[in-house]
Amino acid sequence: MELKRILVLCGGKFAFPSLQTLGVEKFLCGIGIGKGEKGILSILDQESKNSGLPYMSFPTKESLSHLRNWIDEIQPDYIFSISFPFLLSEEVLSYGEDKFINFHPGPLPEYRGPMPLFEVLRYQEKETAVSVHFMSEEFDDGAIILKETLPISKNETYGELAIKLSSRTAMVALNIAQMLQYASTIPRTAQDENKARYFEKPEAIDTFIQWNRMPADEIIALINACNPWNQGADAILFGRSVKLLAATLSDELHSELPGKVLQLTQSGSIAVSCIDQKVIHIQIVAGDFGILAAERFIKTTSIPEYILN
Template identity: 50%
Template sequence: MILCGGKFAFRTIQLLAYEKFLYAIGIGKGNDIIVDALEKETEENKMPFKSFPNKKSMSEMKDWIFSIQPDYVFSISFPFLIPEDILAYGNHKFINFHPAPLPQYRGVMPIFEVLKNQESQTAICAHFMNAEFDEGDIIFNDPINIEEGDTYGKLTVKLSHRLSNVVLNVANMIQFGSKIPSIPQDEEKAYFYEKPQYSDTYIKWKRMSANEINALVNACNPWNIGADTTLMGEQLKIIKSNVLPMSHDNSVPGKILKINEESIIVACADNQQLEIEIICSDEGILKIKDWKTKEKLIGIIFN
């Protein structure tokens, strides 16, 4: 059985169904379109389906799982903690697939964190579930390279593709093995990231390097539209940027140094320059060439 949180799991669901592993689907907090699509698909395939739209509805999960009697329960971005009385269905019967290496990247949005922290690799971590988020024994971490220019959206798609193969490998492992090896997580390396707040997505021009700002922009695209900033009292989001291989002679961080046809150039705290190509303003999502007020911005400072 699959417990999921939305479309991130769809490719995996399709593959498991094709390989005749899938028996039932539960979804938590999904939007109406996704829930309706999954429910229709399960009806056509005569497969048990259950929606858990909120924490209160989780009270129905125990009876549902115990009545269905799945061999294993796979969790993919399921938004709610599974209580101990449900996990008691079977020892090592619940396996979560976390889209980042554990124990270093526990939490609800690890894709944002690995990009923001400029990691060169992330992973799909398969681990047994216990009564705490992301703390169960690790089956394996399957590494995935982060390429230059990867955004939150691009990396999510990449992880979703890899996830389907990782989950299928675990399903085959279960089918042909009597016991799945695992190891406890190293708590000395553990860190839990809370869901990002506005302060996490806001650019701190006075202390962030060009690479840090660029990484934040990529980490916020598209889920937050872009990285947040302020210019002349207007709230903006930077959607696409690049680090330029040149210094700016220690200008004030955040100062707009130059305006080109396709971009604006901004000074950063490490004496490097950031090129901004796409923003979101009160006018909408704009390429810099279409930003009507840009010509007045030379010397103005982001804050």
């Protein structure tokens, strides 16, 4: 039996495990990338030359005008979208009904949008999902084929979760390819619009720690959600604009105003008061000075003497 030919539209290295898995299993018939860093483009370009697979880059929305013709040339049986950054037009989708399948790295319909990893961490969810659905002219819309959940570990960062989801997406992509190959029918469940939420790409206000409003666990969740894509959560510390990359919750309580640096601990972390009377310990700080351990950051600024005691 001839295998289904699958063209993958992707957005970067998140899709690499899926590309490799589908390639090894002989389902992959072409790769298209939207935007993408120069290094990633070079890697995919070289791999396509080595393997003989069709490859095309779509750096802008305008460049998508070539997508339908390219698909017509390749004639894939299905098109998988894995972190592809652009919305597909009606012209492109008209290539075939139920031919376009998206792999969304978050629960649908609750976490629609371009960065569900950030949102599930910021809102302290205990689990996330790879949601596979047929594509429509709306972002993250269309009937769901399957939703595979996986747990979020305590203090897991954006980077750690991305790696875990990338590996799981590869397994799910292979499962879907095999389902398309051998199953007589493909499951489809309409998304519940009553549960739907769409999150735009985070802006500066979304990554900023507001000491006088945010409790300790919310601050730590935001720090983890911003590491590494935003180089940490934005904050003001010692009157300086910095980014916080790692912090933990302490057992101690305080009676100070929120956002006050209490001390440099024996372990070398910076203890800071929060609005719920809890204390967080900051371990890594970033800024114009670089990425530093908290104790070393202390040495780069003028610190009140009592903090060092």
